[in-house]
Amino acid sequence: MSAGMNRRRLVQTDPVAQFERALEIREFENQINGLFAAGTIRGTTHLCLGQEALAIGLAAVLRPTDPVFATYRSHGIALALGMTPESVMAEIMGKATGCCGGLGGSMHLCDMELGLLPTSAIIGGGLPIAAGTGLAFQIQGNDRVGVAVFGDGATNIGAFHETLNLAAIWKLPVVFICDNNVYAEYSRINLTTPIEDLHIRAESYAMPHYAIDGMDIDAVTTGITQAVERARSGGGPTFIEAKTYRFAGHSRADQALYRPEGELDKWKPRDPVLLMEQRLIKKGLLDSETAEKMKSSMKDVIENMVKVCQAAPEPTVDAMFKHIWTPKVRA
Amino acid sequence: MSAGMNRRRLVQTDPVAQFERALEIREFENQINGLFAAGTIRGTTHLCLGQEALAIGLAAVLRPTDPVFATYRSHGIALALGMTPESVMAEIMGKATGCCGGLGGSMHLCDMELGLLPTSAIIGGGLPIAAGTGLAFQIQGNDRVGVAVFGDGATNIGAFHETLNLAAIWKLPVVFICDNNVYAEYSRINLTTPIEDLHIRAESYAMPHYAIDGMDIDAVTTGITQAVERARSGGGPTFIEAKTYRFAGHSRADQALYRPEGELDKWKPRDPVLLMEQRLIKKGLLDSETAEKMKSSMKDVIENMVKVCQAAPEPTVDAMFKHIWTPKVRA
Amino acid sequence: MPAMRLRQAIATAIADEMRSDPTVITFGEDIAAAEGPFKTTEGILEEFGPLRVRDTPISEMGFTGAAVGAAIMGMKPVIEIMFMEFLGVALDQLVTEAAKMRYLSNGTLSVPIVVRASVGGGLGFGSQHSQTLENWVAATPGLKVVSPSDAQSAYSLLRAAIQDPDPVMFLEPRVAYAERGEVDTNLKMELGKARIVKPGKDLTIVALGQMVNVARAAAAKISADVEVIDLCTIVPWDKQCVLGSVKKTGRLVVVEEQPESGGWGSEIIAAVVAEQFATLKAAPFRITSPNAPVPYNGGLESKFLPSPEEVTRQIEEVMKTGKAPQPWWRREGVN
Amino acid sequence: MPAMRLRQAIATAIADEMRSDPTVITFGEDIAAAEGPFKTTEGILEEFGPLRVRDTPISEMGFTGAAVGAAIMGMKPVIEIMFMEFLGVALDQLVTEAAKMRYLSNGTLSVPIVVRASVGGGLGFGSQHSQTLENWVAATPGLKVVSPSDAQSAYSLLRAAIQDPDPVMFLEPRVAYAERGEVDTNLKMELGKARIVKPGKDLTIVALGQMVNVARAAAAKISADVEVIDLCTIVPWDKQCVLGSVKKTGRLVVVEEQPESGGWGSEIIAAVVAEQFATLKAAPFRITSPNAPVPYNGGLESKFLPSPEEVTRQIEEVMKTGKAPQPWWRREGVN
Ligand SMILES: Cc1ncc(C[n+]2csc(CCOP(=O)(O)OP(=O)(O)O)c2C)c(N)n1
Ligand SMILES: Cc1ncc(C[n+]2csc(CCOP(=O)(O)OP(=O)(O)O)c2C)c(N)n1
């Protein structure tokens, strides 16, 4: 079994491994933040701090054969689904060992073995594609499920509307998950969207919908399971709104100074990684000491990983021509 | 006062003139149908038979300074708003005397004096533009209102969604009128849209919404008045669903054989022109004999008008270059 | 060999592919129950049923994206954009998603979709329903762009497009849907290969779509011995064929339906000039529509589109002078 | 004369127009409170307030259309499409509505909108955020297409664009936003007019946007006396200026950021060849990016974009041989 599939199985079966993966995401993002701040990495990046539980929950519930179409803000989803920190970090560094050979960058992660379709940097770009995967499964008659993950801001783009309607009328096996982290770039959701509960938009398509607490891994798991099971059993699509909070700025340079005072502080106690830790301790599956050890060793692991990636080779010039067209295979 | 403005004032003040205009539209469309069937006119055309009351109601309620953005199916709206049958028919015939000089055709009618913006042949194309007219009025601080008229099928296109959200968040003075004539081309609405009452889609934008009986001129007038007044007084946009029925096929060649048996017959007693006539007679504003006379004289008028248009000149070659760029005017 | 209309050739190609490959599916607005606004999908729903053949809501972005998603999960969607202009509400999915998906998946995904669209003027559909708009899609590495000119090429190229592992934009000349031609269903045509539809030695015409017939009609009248190439595929275009022809004739004229500025024809000219500058005997040039919206009026629309007469006239002139002639709108001083 | 960054020149032009014309308004995603993702609208909200300066939802089709509507009712909207690629979800409004509105209103309406978009590669934004995509808009009668190359042209051209009565697509080279240059706010530049940024007599380079600096840098190194033209406007492009220059030099090279196939450069070549075939001393050709998505990796992205070194090398070669050189990807046999 590949490293990725092993990692995937872990989050699917072991709550402590889920916590460890959440720590990994957290540490990974912090590293990325530092590397960009230092100018070590070029381009842009979008951290998922505060949104780890949703990523883990997705990975826990979905099968690797259920394709996920997510966005530029997907380091966490990639790691949760099982991709190795090396393949993600190397991609962000533009290295040949990255998941896209260094040609994609932070916004474009992909691992088809684990079900991560190439993440899109176009708002709403992934929604109809996810619906299309469901269309394929419906015709093929299997029980796979397509999943789209997108932000609150994406619920204002036309593709969102067209896709939900199409999925509903065709009863496609798809789950639409809106990660409502309260912000779209520098705009608080209320400034661009006249309703509070985004999931009610599904009423326009007679599609089942509900909100879940996106900070709470159990709520996430339960909520996604319900929708996935409906889809798998031919019940059609569901729209889930996961209420989360974006702990970092929108992208590399953003300090998020536009946040109302105290808002971040209000959310901090609901930090999904913290909540996971508390819950595991309460259940007796973890003790504080072990948790602290896990954190510090994760820091070392990720720091070492960064060094490995820094030493990795750059792609060669011919790489940029390699994957434009599919080589002709003659029957 | 121009002929158009005179015609507009008539439908705004006189119920019998409204009926007469409805007869005019009916007769106009019947003529068009014949001319296309005979191959006298090229291209395509979309009749509004069954949707006359909505057109008349719009013209009755709106001021000429309230711009209307409608669709390729707008002969009726154009005539109702006051455009002369000559300017519309000549346009459809591609004559120089048409409202667009014969360069637009049946799908592209326009008369800015009367508030008819160039009708668009792209589904959803007019919605954001109508919102934009409202934006201008809001900034200018006047009490004009922008209006978009579109079909049931158009509620599935992305521009619909984006526009309603934008208009709602900006509280624009706009009225969105969905002319739900049950069909989009050859598809009955239920085949493409998983809800019955389209107006509930406005819930997604916290926008006031309701359905009106689009066959009943009084219901139309009342319903539009309410929305227009809200917009004029700064109350923001409204979404109205006018329930109508498309009595003809979608476009020139279409026989509408896909209709469920008996559906058309079921709607026939609700023919908006018939209902207008019955109501006027009931109110004592009209008697049957006069009504019959009006019909037959309208037939003559329209037939003569067709002849006039047939004799009108074709546009000259330079016309096709005349209105691409605005001539530079130096201050 | 059966004669069929171009639209029937399209339907036959789809049906033949659907028969031989169960992963081929098709959807679009009114293409199933109504068999297509232009009857290009006649009989398809009846034979293949509603699971594989579907009507869609009016949601071009949504259903184009759905095609992309279905494609990467093993299907081969053939979708219809009724008029090319409607791609203006869906371009993102084709150009920014589909055409880059293979690249962004590090070569693990292919996107075998065919996006069919009717294109072109001549039917009195007015300025929003009459353009060819190849420019929207032509500069997109990863996307092939194909346009047939008759029933045979419609059949053979569409089959090749459906079989192709990458996204293909398939532009169908609407005005020719009703035209009949013989179709050999065994004849294979490859994407990226042009056809010499009339050999000649004095001058090379490169044409596409409905302009192929215009060029042929002109070639029959022109006193010189003109070679007419049906380009068939714009991306990737058949450089070898065109260069070979121009090497022989020394003269190149592109007959193109797009307006003068910004069309695919300039690409052909620029490439040929870069490679064969020294051996050209006359200025290569384009015969196009003017820089104007497509007019509705019938007389104007005929004037607007390149006609056999205009092509004839301009080619006779270049044969005489070696210089690029003025188009009619400059000749007549109207633009 | 103050030196300012290109992004400040943009903000200054918008502010100056808003001051002198109360009908000018501006909106886009995060352009108001946050002053623009690239800080191109710094200070605008503060000075002009929320009625005229607005943040929009992520709805490019919606707000582009709203600009069209506001324009025909007497306003002059300047809107921002953050990355040119996002026009892929809004093209309809610009090309099929705005650009045809005057025509379809029989000349009674004008649509004075400016659609600003950041374009181009060089910053590691990857394949969906790094293209210039002029081809999407270049073949659209009724729409002007403009691209500045430095702070001065950004300022002067944007003012001209806002004053223009017709829709203008304004493409801003993102990589140059932070570059400083002197700006004379009294200097007027006209749309449709090119600038000769370096005179020369041996060869004409036509460049646009960030390629102007590349061409200038190359010109400084090339042994021949090269003339560099900043085209500034692609539609309508300054034929007179380019033809005049090539008449003098006899040699033409277009340096273009778009991929080899389908870009605006071929239009320049085709038009020049048609008019000046007989007097050209060497094969005209384009130096472009290869037919590939823009790669993320920094080394590859630098290689991908035309560089001063590559331009120098190719121009030295054509000066010697008179023939169009091979681009690096064919020279190196990688594509
Ligand atoms: C079509 C399109 N418009 C605009 C953008 C620029 N953009 C990138 S991220 C973003 C905000 C998205 O917010 P949201 O959907 O809430 O997702 P989040 O970033 O919070 O995960 C915007 C506007 C884009 N990528 N695509
Ligand atoms: C973007 C776009 N897609 C498709 C079409 C083709 N089309 C023209 S009319 C029509 C049906 C529209 O139905 P509806 O909105 O109900 O309006 P109606 O014709 O009934 O007035 C379609 C699909 C179009 N014009 N534009």
Ligand SMILES: [Mg+2]
């Ligand atoms: Mg968000």
Ligand SMILES: [Mg+2]
């Ligand atoms: Mg309808």
